[in-house]
Amino acid sequence: MTPIKAILLSAVALSVAACANPNRFDNEVDLSATRAAPAPVTPVGPSIDSPEYFKQSVGDRVLFAVDQSTLSPAAMRTLDAQAAWLTTNSDYIATIEGHADEQGTREYNLALGARRSNAVKEYLVSKGIPEARLKVVTYGKERPIEICSEEACYAKNRRAVTIISGGLTS
Amino acid sequence: MMRRVLAIVMLACLWAGVVQAQGGPLRIEITEGVVEPLPFAAPPFVAETAGAADWGQRIAQVVADDLNGTGLFRQIPAGAFISQITSFAAPVAFADWRAINAQALITGAVQTDGAGNLVVKFRVYDVFAGTELGAGLQFAGTEDGWRRMAHKVADAVYSRITGEGGYFDSRVVFVSEAGPKDNRRKRLAIMDYDGANVQYLTDSSALVLAPRFSPTGDRVLYTSYESGFPRIKILDVGSVRSRTLEQGDGTMSFAPRFAPGGQSVVYSLSTGGNTDLYRLDLASGGTARLTSAPGIETAPSYSPDGSRIVFESDRSGTQQLYIMPAGGGEAQRISFGEGRYGTPVWSPRGDLIAFTKQSKGRFHIGVMRTDGSEERLLTASFLDEGPTWAPNGRVIMFARETQGAQGTSSLYSVDVSGRNLKRVRTPDGASDPAWSPLQ
Structure with a gap:
C-alpha cells in the first residue's frame, strides 16, 4: 500500500467514525435540515418524507433489556430522530407496537409490551409530538421477528416499533 | 372391596405428596413414579338389536380409553379373556374374570332404533367380591352423541371406583x-x-x-x-x-x-x-x-x-x-x-x-x-x-x-x-x- 492510499483510507475511516459518533443527536440539531442537504446525491432510495424513509433511515424501533421498559441512551437517540421526523412530517400518525421475547407468560408479556409501547409514546410526547398522533398496542410475545431461542434473537424481539401510517387528514 | 382397593391407592398418592412437600421448605422433587393401576375388563357392549354391534365395540373402547388415560386403571386386552359377555342380563362368571386378575368388570349393551337413536346400558362389577358396584344405568341419545354417552359411562365407572367426580364428559x-x-x-x-x-x-x-x-x-x-x-x-x-x-x-x-x-x-x-x-x-x-x-x-x-x-x-x-x-x-x-x-x-x-x-x-x-x-x-x-x-x-x-x-x-x-x-x-x-x- 502506498503512503497516499494509507492516508486516504485513514481519512475515510475517520469520517466513518464521525458518522458513527453515538453523540450525534445530543445537541438536538434540526435533523430535517441536516438530512435534507445530502439528499440530491442519492437518486435511489425512498423520499425523505415517506414512511419507508422513516423505517430505513430514521430507525423505526428501539430495543429493551430483559423484563424492562426503561429507554436506553441509544433508544432515546433513535426516538429523538423519530420525534424530529414526526415534527417535520406532521401529516402522519404513528402506532407504537410493544413486544416481548418468548421468555415469559402470555398475559405478563402483553402487559410488558404495553409498558414498552407507552414508554416510547411518553418520550415522543415529551419531545413535542401531540398525543393524538400516537397510538399504542401491545403484542406481548405473539409477533417475534427472530425465531431462535437464544439471547441473540430475544434481544431483537424485546422491542417497540413505531409504525407510520396515513396522515390525520387522509 | 374394589372401591376400597382403589381408595387405598389414591390415599397412598396423596400421602406421598404430603411427605414430599414436607421434605423441604418449598422445593419439591418432581416425580412421575407409577402407581400400580387397577386392572379392568371392558368387553364389547352387547348388541341387543341388529346393527348395534359396531356401536358396542366403539363405545366399550372409548370407555376403556377414558379409564386407561387416567393412569389409575389398566385395561386387560380382550385376547386374555376366558369368557365373553354375550348377554347383558345373564349372571357373570366371576371365576373367569378373577382368573385373569380383572378387579373391575364393565359390561354393557347397545340398542339402535334404525332412526339414528341409541340406548346404552352398563353395569360395573367388583370381580373379587362377586358383586355389582352401584346400580346399572342407561343413557339414551342420538348416534352422533355416541362418544358423549361413552364418556358418561366412563365418568360413572370412575366415580364409583374412586369416589371422586369424573371429568370425561367435558x-x-x-x-x-x-x-x-x-x-x-x-x-x-x-x-x-x-x-x-x-x-x-x-x-x-x-x-x-x-x-x-x-x-x-x-x-x-x-x-x-x-x-x-x-x-x-x-x-x-x-x-x-x-x-x-x-x-x-x-x-x-x-x-x-x-x-x-x-x-x-x-x-x-x-x-x-x-x-x-x-x-x-x-x-x-x-x-x-x-x-x-x-x-x-x-x-x-x-x-x-x-x-x-x-x-x-x-x-x-x-x-x-x-x-x-x-x-x-x-x-x-x-x-x-x-x-x-x-x-x-x-x-x-x-x-x-x-x-x-x-x-x-x-x-x-x-x-x-x-x-x-x-x-x-x-x-x-x-x-x-x-x-x-x-x-x-x-x-x-x-x-x-x-x-x-x-x-x-x-x-x-x-x-x-x-x-x-x-x-x-x-x-x-x-x-x-x-x-x-x-x-
Whole structure:
C-alpha cells in the first residue's frame, strides 16, 4: 500500500467514525435540515418524507433489556430522530407496537409490551409530538421477528416499533 | 372391596405428596413414579338389536380409553379373556374374570332404533367380591352423541371406583396454531377433552388468545386483535356468534375470566402503560376497578365460591401471586419461592391453586395451597404455561412449547400428583387450553 492510499483510507475511516459518533443527536440539531442537504446525491432510495424513509433511515424501533421498559441512551437517540421526523412530517400518525421475547407468560408479556409501547409514546410526547398522533398496542410475545431461542434473537424481539401510517387528514 | 382397593391407592398418592412437600421448605422433587393401576375388563357392549354391534365395540373402547388415560386403571386386552359377555342380563362368571386378575368388570349393551337413536346400558362389577358396584344405568341419545354417552359411562365407572367426580364428559377450548414462529396463525377451537370432535370457532384472520369457558360451558371469553388492538370478546358456543365487550378508546384489555355465576367478568385493562384488574357486569356493561397499583396486575381467577380472586402482580418487583377479596381491596401475597409465578388458576375443589413458575431458565406447572404452602412442581420444560383444571380438580392441562426456530406448542395433561404426564392430541399446534365444566 502506498503512503497516499494509507492516508486516504485513514481519512475515510475517520469520517466513518464521525458518522458513527453515538453523540450525534445530543445537541438536538434540526435533523430535517441536516438530512435534507445530502439528499440530491442519492437518486435511489425512498423520499425523505415517506414512511419507508422513516423505517430505513430514521430507525423505526428501539430495543429493551430483559423484563424492562426503561429507554436506553441509544433508544432515546433513535426516538429523538423519530420525534424530529414526526415534527417535520406532521401529516402522519404513528402506532407504537410493544413486544416481548418468548421468555415469559402470555398475559405478563402483553402487559410488558404495553409498558414498552407507552414508554416510547411518553418520550415522543415529551419531545413535542401531540398525543393524538400516537397510538399504542401491545403484542406481548405473539409477533417475534427472530425465531431462535437464544439471547441473540430475544434481544431483537424485546422491542417497540413505531409504525407510520396515513396522515390525520387522509 | 374394589372401591376400597382403589381408595387405598389414591390415599397412598396423596400421602406421598404430603411427605414430599414436607421434605423441604418449598422445593419439591418432581416425580412421575407409577402407581400400580387397577386392572379392568371392558368387553364389547352387547348388541341387543341388529346393527348395534359396531356401536358396542366403539363405545366399550372409548370407555376403556377414558379409564386407561387416567393412569389409575389398566385395561386387560380382550385376547386374555376366558369368557365373553354375550348377554347383558345373564349372571357373570366371576371365576373367569378373577382368573385373569380383572378387579373391575364393565359390561354393557347397545340398542339402535334404525332412526339414528341409541340406548346404552352398563353395569360395573367388583370381580373379587362377586358383586355389582352401584346400580346399572342407561343413557339414551342420538348416534352422533355416541362418544358423549361413552364418556358418561366412563365418568360413572370412575366415580364409583374412586369416589371422586369424573371429568370425561367435558370439552376443551384452545388456540389452534399453524405456521412458523414469526408468522403464526391462531384461531379458536373446541374439542372433547380427549381431542376428538375438533371444531373451529374463529378463522385466523385476527390474532386470538386465551379463551375461557363460562361456568356452564355455553359461552367463551377470549382476546381478539380484530380491531387492531387487544379487546375482549364473548362468543356463544352454540351459535358461534361473538361480540366485543364494551371498551374505552386507547385501552387494551385481555386475560378475561368469568365469575362463578357467569354474570360478570374479571379482566386486565392496560392504559398509559399500567395494567390493572377490572370487573365488568355483562348485563349492564358497567365496570369497576379492582386494583390501582402502578405495577402489572393480570391473570385473575375467582375462587369457586366467588368470594376471592387470585392474580399475578409485579408490585414487589417480580411476578408473584396474590389473593384479594372479589370486590378489590388489600391483597395477600401467597408465593414466596425462588423465581417468578404467573397464570394462577383456582381449583374447582377450592383447595389448590395451579400456576406457571419460571426459575433458572425453566418453566414449570405447579400447585400450592391457597395460603401458598405445600408448593409442588408437576412439570419442567423449556416452556410450560397456562394450567387449566379438569372439572374434578384432579388433572391439569397446559401448553408446552418446544425450543428453537422450529418450536411448536402442544397440549399436555398431568395428574395433580405429578403422575401421568401425556400429550393431548390436536390436529395442529395448540396453546391456551381451558377445560369446560362436566357437561
